[in-house]
Amino acid sequence: xxxxxxxxxxxxxxxxxxxxxxxxxxxxxxxxxxxxxxxxxxxxxxxxxxxxxxxxxxxxxxxxxxxxxxxxxxxxxxxxxxxxxxxxxxxxxxxxxxxxxxxxxxxxxxxxxxxxxxxxxxxxxxxxxxxxxxxxxxx
Numbered sequence: 001x002x003x004x005x006x007x008x009x010x011x012x013x014x015x016x017x018x019x020x021x022x023x024x025x026x027x028x029x030x031x032x033x034x035x036x037x038x039x040x041x042x043x044x045x046x047x048x049x050x051x052x053x054x055x056x057x058x059x060x061x062x063x064x065x066x067x068x069x070x071x072x073x074x075x076x077x078x079x080x081x082x083x084x085x086x087x088x089x090x091x092x093x094x095x096x097x098x099x100x101x102x103x104x105x106x107x108x109x110x111x112x113x114x115x116x117x118x119x120x121x122x123x124x125x126x127x128x129x130x131x132x133x134x135x136x137x138x139x
Contacts, residue, residue, distance in 0.1 A: 005108035012066035012105065017073050018055045025055075029132035033120050038064040042071075042128040046136070049080050054129070061121050063112060068125035070105045080133060087130045094119050 022028075022043035030041040038060030045052045054076045056068040071090075075083045090106070092098035096113050112122045 002111065005111055008105050008108040009062055009066045012069040013062040016056075016065060016069040018053075018069065018076070019057065020055050021057055022053060022055050027129070027132035027136055029128040029135070031124055031128040031131070033060070033064070033124055035117070036061065036121060038121050038124055040064065040068050040125045040128055042068070042125055042132060044129065044132060046080070051075055051078055051080070051083050056125055056128075058125075060124075061118075063109070063118055064121040064124050067109055067122045070103070070109070071125050071129065074103060074106060075129065084130065084133060087126050090126055091123055094123055 021041075022045055024045060025043035026046045027044040028041065030039065032039040038058070040056055040058035040060070043053075043055045043057075054072040056072060058065065058068060075086060078086065089098055093106075093110060094113060099110075109122050112118050
């Protein structure tokens with residue numbers, strides 16, 4: 001099973017989904033993990049209360065970039081409330097508090113919890129989107 005999960009992570013790392021900028025983004029949030037140098041910028045367009053499109057750019061380890069790719073697939077099309085709930089569930093999974101198996105791809109990241117220093121890599125893009133959603137609400 002670990003080999004399958006490693007393959008899923010490498011697939012998203014080598015062939016990321018939804019990589020690129022969104023020129024008309026309502027949300028554009030950049031975060032950096034100073035411990036390892038991973039960085040990601042998350043872009044999202046909103047249609048009413050829905051994440052119409054979610055993309056990312058960045059560089060870093062396979063876990064951070066694969067997680068960003070998976071996040072865009074998981075959250076595109078979701079309402080703001082659904083996205084925020086899924087971000088919270090993903091964060092809970094990454095600290096061992098909840099099973100979050102929205103997709104088999106996301107399940108592949110569950111193994112990261114065995115490596116505490118890598119958890120920040122996995123949640124970086126998710127934190128960026130949450131910060132962007134919070135900032136958008138404040139505007």
